[in-house]
Amino acid sequence: xxxxxxxxxxxxxxxxxxxxxxxxxxxxxxxxxxxxxxxxxxxxxxxxxxxxxxxxxxxxxxxxxxxxxxxxxxxxxxxxxxxxxxxxxxxxxxxxxxxxxxxxxxxxxxxxxxxxxxxxxxxxxxxxxxxxxxxxxxxxxxxxxxxxxxxxxxxxxxxxxxxxxxxxxxxxxxxxxxxxxxxxxxxxxxxxxxxxxxxxxxxxxxxxxxxxxxxxxxxxxxxxxxxxxxxxxxxxxxxxxxxxxxxxxxxxxxxxxxxxxxxxxxxxxxxxxxxxxxxxxxxxxxxxx
Numbered sequence: 001x002x003x004x005x006x007x008x009x010x011x012x013x014x015x016x017x018x019x020x021x022x023x024x025x026x027x028x029x030x031x032x033x034x035x036x037x038x039x040x041x042x043x044x045x046x047x048x049x050x051x052x053x054x055x056x057x058x059x060x061x062x063x064x065x066x067x068x069x070x071x072x073x074x075x076x077x078x079x080x081x082x083x084x085x086x087x088x089x090x091x092x093x094x095x096x097x098x099x100x101x102x103x104x105x106x107x108x109x110x111x112x113x114x115x116x117x118x119x120x121x122x123x124x125x126x127x128x129x130x131x132x133x134x135x136x137x138x139x140x141x142x143x144x145x146x147x148x149x150x151x152x153x154x155x156x157x158x159x160x161x162x163x164x165x166x167x168x169x170x171x172x173x174x175x176x177x178x179x180x181x182x183x184x185x186x187x188x189x190x191x192x193x194x195x196x197x198x199x200x201x202x203x204x205x206x207x208x209x210x211x212x213x214x215x216x217x218x219x220x221x222x223x224x225x226x227x228x229x230x231x232x233x234x235x236x237x238x239x240x241x242x243x244x245x246x247x248x249x250x251x252x253x254x255x256x257x258x259x260x261x262x263x264x265x266x267x268x269x270x271x272x273x274x275x276x277x278x279x280x281x282x283x284x285x286x287x288x289x
Contacts, residue, residue, distance in 0.1 A: 011027045011028060011029055012027060012034075012062050012067075013025065013027060014027065014036060014068050014072055014075070015072075016076065016276055023072075023075075023076070025075045027071070030082065031084075032084055033082050033084035034063075035082050036071050036081040036082075036083070037071075037078075037079065037080050038080055039080075040075065040078045040081075042077065043256065044079070044081075045081055045082070045260065046082050046084070046099075046100045046101045046102070047082065047083045047103075048083075048085075048086050049066075049070075049084070049086070049091060049104055049105070050085060050086060050088045050091055051085060051219075052066075052088075052212060053212065053216055053219045054212070054215045055105065055136070055212070055246075057085075058085050059219070060219075061284075062284065062287065064284065065280055065281050065283070065285075067083065068280055068284065069133070069271075069277065070083070072276075073248075073267040073268060074102075076267050076270070076271075077263040087189065089116075089166050089189070091103055091167075092116070092117070092167045093116075093117045095126075095127060096115055096118055096126040096251065097253070098251050101251055101260065102248055102250055102251070102260075103127065103248075104246075104247070104248045104249065105135070105246040105247065105248075106127075107135070107168070107171075107245075108129065108132075108171075108172065108244070108245065108247065109124055109127065109247075109249070110124075110169075110172035110176060111124050114179065116167065126252055126253070127249040127250060128249070128250045128257060128261055129247045129250075130248040130249075130261060130265055131264075132246065132268075133245065133246050133247070134245065134246065134278075134281060135244045135245045136209045136243070136244065137210065137243055137244070138209055138240070138241050138242055139207070139208075139210055139236055139241045140157075140205045140206065140207055140236075141195075141198060141206050141208070141213060141235065141237065142205055142234070142236075142237055143198060143199065143233055143234065143235075144233050144235045145235075148237050148239070149204060150237045150239055151239065154174060154177055157183060158177075158182050158183070159182075159183070160184065160204045161183075161186060161202075161203045161204045161205075162178075162183045162184065162185060162205050162206065162207060163186045163188055163194050163197040163198060163203035163205070163207070164187060164194070164206070164207055165187070165188050165189070165190060165191060166189060168208070170207050170208075170241075171241055174207065186202060190216075191212055191216040192216050192217065192222075195213055195216070195217055198234060199230050199233045205237070209244070210236050214231060214234075217230050218231075248264050
């Protein structure tokens with residue numbers, strides 16, 4: 001049961017359409033996060049996420065379209081929803097060790113990816129992935145003026161010093177080569193530190209969603225001159241790596257995870273089939289940019 005909502009404050013509401021009817025899901029601040037649909041007929045789901053602008057973030061307009069989408073998908077199935085923002089590595093650990101029910105948004109996790117938190121286990125042994133929903137591009141960024149290093153084949157980057165955010169999935173091919181030691185990997189704690197590694201010449205390239213990396217710099221608490229310095233000294237490699245879809249990752253340590261997975265996939269299908277997924281994305285852009 002939920003404890004009483006003492007001193008709870010209203011936060012961003014979530015709205016979505018189903019069968020031409022508008023549904024409003026009200027939220028309150030609660031236990032280091034945000035609680036939605038507290039009177040839902042199904043159990044409380046603890047969701048962990050990260051600040052990952054422009055998709056999701058505590059300081060973003062309406063907390064970003066991925067936040068709105070995730071709450072709508074879960075509330076539509078009758079769940080109470082608690083969302084907490086954490087550094088990504090902590091969020092991954094919370095889900096893999098069963099302290100949270102759902103980690104989102106997640107990239108596809110390859111079967112062989114090892115868990116950083118559960119010895120001798122793969123991430124897919126700890127987490128189950130939902131069906132996909134729209135995401136964004138992923139590629140390499142270099143220092144402005146440098147020659148391209150990536151020719152479209154990851155073998156062209158063997159031995160290169162590449163910056164990654166600890167705990168992030170990138171692409172199955174890149175992650176497999178990384179786990180095999182084919183790149184020199186320098187880990188950052190977040191996207192902002194990743195950009196700083198590149199501009200500071202500690203790595204040759206960084207990997208990520210170019211839109212996220214640039215938005216993160218602008219979204220940061222850095223001074224205007226620091227932001228200008230970082231953004232003016234990075235550019236995309238000419239060839240993108242791929243388009244990455246997003247997923248909900250469910251902790252398999254929770255006894256009800258199969259039913260929750262089925263319910264999430266049901267909502268994902270309904271939202272996609274009705275056009276509601278695209279509407280939520282478009283509204284995020286229209287209302288906030």
